Amino acid sequence: MSPRPPSPLPGRRSVLRGSLAASAALALPATVTAPALALSGRPKAGWGVQTGDVTTDSGLVWVRSDRPARMIVETSATESFRRTTRWHGPLLGPGTDFTGTTRLRGLPSGEQIHYRVLLADPDDPRRTGEPVPGTFRTASTHRRGGVRFLWSGDIAGQGWGINPDLGGYRVYEEMRRLDPDFFLCSGDTIYADNPILPTVTLPDGRIWRNVTTEEKSKVAESLAEFRGAFRYNLLDENVRRFNAQVPTVIQWDDHEVHNNWYPGQILDDDRYTVKDADLLAARSLRAFGEYFPISTLPTGDAKGRVYRVLRHGPLLDVFVLDMRTHRNANSPNRQPDDTNGILGAEQLAWLKRELSRSRATWKVIASDMPLGLVVADGAVNFEAVAQGDPGAPLGRELQIAELLRHIKHRRITGTVWLTADVHYTSAQHYDPARAAFKDFAPFWEFVSGPLAAGGFPAVKLDGTFGPEQPFVKAPTRANVSPAESPQYFGEVDIDGASGELTVRLREEGGVLFTKVLQPGRVGQ
Structure with missing residues (x-):
């Protein structure tokens, strides 16, 4: 077991004794x-x-x-x-x-x-x-209390489900004990395309044992199977205790539907009888809105939208993006013009407008995919923003360049990007002095995850926006199980008196990297 984190500071939220006892009594069978x-x-x-x-x-x-x-x-x-x-x-x-x-x-x-x-x-x-x-x-209308929250993503991926031998998703208990104001889940809340089998043999011969369900025995195609996939994580008592104490801000990414999916895609996957990604996405979105409390998604409806802004008092606004629903098709990503990009024209206009309206000290942009990390989709196509060409913006980079230019010219300060997706943890600082594209102000992006999935090696950086990586921790081989590698999550602490924002990249048991940012300062 990982060592316990320190107790919360005095004056923070009290331990929820009654709900913990109730949750413990609701343990469900394997x-x-x-x-x-x-x-x-x-x-x-x-x-x-x-x-x-x-x-x-x-x-x-x-x-x-x-x-x-x-x-x-x-x-x-x-x-x-x-x-x-x-x-x-x-x-x-x-x-x-x-x-x-x-x-x-x-x-x-x-x-x-x-x-x-x-x-x-x-x-x-x-x-x-x-x-x-x-x-x-509730969030405070005053600065004095400060704000502290956690973020991560990637849950029940690559066949690594709830393992009772390890105590289930025990990282949730560690996060609960930190007693944050809320938890930002950065996508891949389920893996609809990854069945959960009863056992998996680890490289050293040990046996990983999963809690199993009928719905998670195959890829999700029907509405009932998607519902079962979202229900699966709630079998873990750590998750239920966490949910009873910590509010969530949820976004989605690809694995809620299918790996690397995009609108209009016809799947080339023999496991599926339903090949239409749009139909699968509609079923998943309905179940997503049924199993998470999201203000823009009516329960029991496949309509609504995932992207939204949450005002958390004078210190913080959280801009929750959806880089999946409105994107163009995955491609070599080198087109010289790209109206739809990764956000879609409507979402980009919304984000620019809401960032301009924000009066919060810090504007956290909750992105379900990283900006400058090269995430491939097969041999020639790319899944995220970057494509490995360090020159002027191309493809989906054009939308991000437009957004960064807007932030600079409107003198919007305090933007910080948080993401997951790549199954390791890192910090990137973007600076026009190192970039091919110069018309933006420096900013930070922090990556953390997975919470309960396989770990993967670090990917390359794309030089278009001038990223530098002062910290990265990642496995050296693909799909390292949670039994072999710690799980990762991040912590953001905004001080009510000074307005300083401290980011801590954490693994189970401790802090790996810390960065303190000053309010209103450009180029830090």
Whole structure:
């Protein structure tokens, strides 16, 4: 086991004793079939609770029932729930896979909110299941409290699922003990294209043992299989404890559908009977919106959008990007003009507009793919922004150049890029003094992950935007299991008094790299 991180600083969020006990009691078996819970007695919420897209005065609460039920949320300023406010949520049924989200509004800013979810029998509202508690902290409208959050991505990838011999996804328990204000999940929240088998033989002959489910025994094609893929990670009690205490900001990338997918793609993959990537993406997006509390995605609907901005008080705005849904086809990525690029014209215009409107000290751009790392898709095509040509911007680089030029000319300060995707951790500083493209202000990009997937060697840097890499830690071979290599996540700490932003790149058990950035300073 990795050593435990230090206890949170005094005055931070208290440990959620009640919900931890409740989550521990909800441990699910190593082999699960649907439906996972019996239908006798009162409605049950065996998949835990979670919150998402929390702001200064609002938040979304999520739950899944084992049968039709009315969702009810009670909130209180204390764990005793002596005084409560009741929120009547949706009726949970098969149309949303018995999941539902309730929006809480008018909450006090900068306060600890204790909540519990009750599931009521639709035919007899007095019959409710055991309440499932959780907690979260609203963002503060004042600077004094500061902001601290974590980020990472890449969960249940390459066939490395929930291993009970290792204690499951134990990195989630380490992150929970750090007690952040929220967690930014940078995509690849599932691996719909990677089945989870009962056992995998490691290079040294040891046996990796997975929790398995029927839906995860094959690639996801139907809506039911996508729902099962999103449900899989909730079998882990570390994840359920984490979700009950830490709000999430979720984005998606390729593995929610298929490796390196893009709109209009027809899959060349013999494992699939459904070859239309757009059809698979629509099914996945619907399940994605059912299993995560996301403000722009209505539960049970394949419409809506993933990209959005979350205002977290005067210190921080988080701009959540979607580099998957609106991109052009993967190609050699050297076209001299590229309107659609990796963001699409509409999303790029939205991002420029919202960055210009932001008055937050720091503008975190949550990118599901890195900018200057060369991520290939086969022998000649490329998957991310860069393509390895260190010269003037080409292909998808043109959209990024337009965005960086806008940030410079509008004098937008405090932009920091956070991402995952490549299954290792690194820090990149981009500087026009080293770049082929000169019309931008220096900035930092930080990479962290995976959380529960295979580790991969570092890829090359592309010189177009002048990246320099003061830190990188990556395996030397492909698909190193979590049993052989620590998992990675990052921490961002914004000081309320000075406005300093500190980034820590972490692995299970400790800090690997630290960078302190000063507010309003260009070229740091």
